[in-house]
Amino acid sequence: MKHFPQMIGFSALVLSGCTFDEGLREADLTGKIRIPVEALTSLELVDPDGTPLLQDGFTVDEEGNPVMDATEQYGLIGPVYLGGFPSVEDGHYAYPHPEMGPILDPDRPGNTYPYGGTTVGRFDYACYEQLRCKVVTGRYDSFQSIIDFFSDVVQEPIIAPDGTEVLSGATYQEHCFSTEYVTSDDELSFVDEDPNEDVSPYFKPYFKLNSEGTHYVADVTVPHSLFVEDMELWGWVDMPSKSYSYTTCDADAGSSYYRYTEQFMEGSSYPDLLNFPGIYIDEGDWVAEPVMLSDSDDKFTIDFNFHYEG
């Protein structure tokens, strides 16, 4: 009690720090992204001979007959790249594109100088060389779902280093645990059995088909983005090609994997996607209609409605 006045003063000083406005211009921008279901129903996959594997939202057999509804095969949705830009303009490309700075390299367009950005799902190494640049976080809730996706949808079953086909989730998990030196699924980013866990303000990168069946919807936060009044949010979805490959992933980048006789790079996305999106957007991708933000607290909804057909 002797020091009670000092304690009160000290507490007041500490508490005042909790409300002190640092005047930072960066803010977390929160909202939803929506991708039309046509992104999957219009997607086509073919085998190396050109025989259709996926069309009109279904996997098909050799005769072209539909086999399995693929509209909730989220492995077919690649990473979604979302950035904040000073403005988005028409006329530079066949789709809306952020304004660009001066051209410094004749072989590259101008830099968009984004204010900030994020992804909904990112490429992650999923323990097998075959899966480099093919697995995106936030698309699978179990090891078995990955096995089934590559077996039944992409029709390229996962083959282990010893040449055997990976059939069970337990086998897959054990392989990951031993090669990645982890002891829990929580240490692996590409599989998550609790996609709806609340981790606000930074949401898990999960899509869910809305009740109307019209859009895939995900919550998103663009963390620590410079906020400038009337800035525009824009982005695109990297959809897989017919041979199930993605243009925004570099198989020769990322961490090095070196175990016994296996030596390769694990693959990673290119580092300048939001700076030079025009280099990476290609046929089949879905591009966003830009959304203007007047206040950093505005909860936005951004639709990726523009299908770039090349």
Place this chain on the structure above:
Amino acid sequence: MFRMVSVIFLSALFGCDRNANSLIPNESDQFPAVIEIGELEVVNKNTLNFIIDKQQGTLAYIKPNLDGDTPLFLGDADGDDTSPATGYEFNDCPELEAELNGLTEQERYEWYLEHGTIDCETFKSNPEADNNRDALPFFYGQLGRAPDLTKGGATFTFMGTGDDVCVVLDPETVFWNQSIAPAGRVDQYAYPDYFDDDGDLDLFGGMSSYYTGSPGVEIGDFRGFYTDSKGELIEIQYGECNQIGYGGVDGAHAGRAKPEFCTIDTDQQEGVEFTVVMETWAVPLDDGVLSFGVAVMNERCPRVDTSECFIRTESLDANGNPKECTDKLEYAQCDGKLASFCCANPEMCGDENIVDDDLCGGLMVVDDAPATRDEWCEANPAMCCETDGDVEIEGSTGGGGEGPGGPF
């Protein structure tokens, strides 16, 4: 409380009996802090070989002290009936042979400044023409310390060729960290370096239109600014002389006394003027003057000798002459015999009192037997300061792969 503060205050006062003034060189009244060199030619290695009379196609080098006494002969005048011609030779160009026969290194250099070519057809078409605007094939210079709170350095320009060029800079003299590990000692580096003769220049370059400095007056950079449609100011780096450091880090620079080099791609920029900035980072403490050598080669850096043995004897005295025995110090570094050199010439290296007792005894050997210094120098004349004659050093290419810091 007052007693505690007093104790702390008085203790701090008694600690303030030193300063770092001895680590700051004096400003030079002879050499300015900022200099503009002019234009350097993007030079072919055979031009350099021609000046120093080295065979065509071999790795070239440059030196500040060109011989002005020894005539150099060409063609039939070179060599005799029993030995082949040595040095630089022109293939099927009697016109140039006649023009240049008998000139010394220094005369060849001055002739080249006037004519700017050793190409046979170009010379024959107009023997009196100056074909390169008086651009220098290389440059050696000296800089004084910059006044407080200002940057010092040197600048020059070159013309883009439409292809890759390599800018190579070498500040004085030679530096290494002493190897002191009790186990796994690296003998070459076990003798300490003399730090006070080492300086450091950082290399930058880009198109002259993007340079923000005033040549000869103020050192600038290659940073530009772009304003987006929302009024945000964005800094743009227009510099094109990028050195990759350890771990793949961009924008790295080499350490003291180490050569710096970068490849600049001048594709689509033939005839465009580029500016190179050599910014003073550290001035040697021994004389307060930072001397250096620089050249621009017409090849990518991995194809150029970027070792200490390309730009030789860049350590200059007040008269612009190479400091004594620094050529042999460089030779020792290039040849992997630094410790041997230092044992024989301790005045060129660091404190001999911190050298392991067993180092020099193990290195001063001739034919596997311990030798005196005189015996060792007789067997290794190129490694002892008092012996006469140029050292024959073989340089090496591949300088683009280890980072500007180099291996230690």
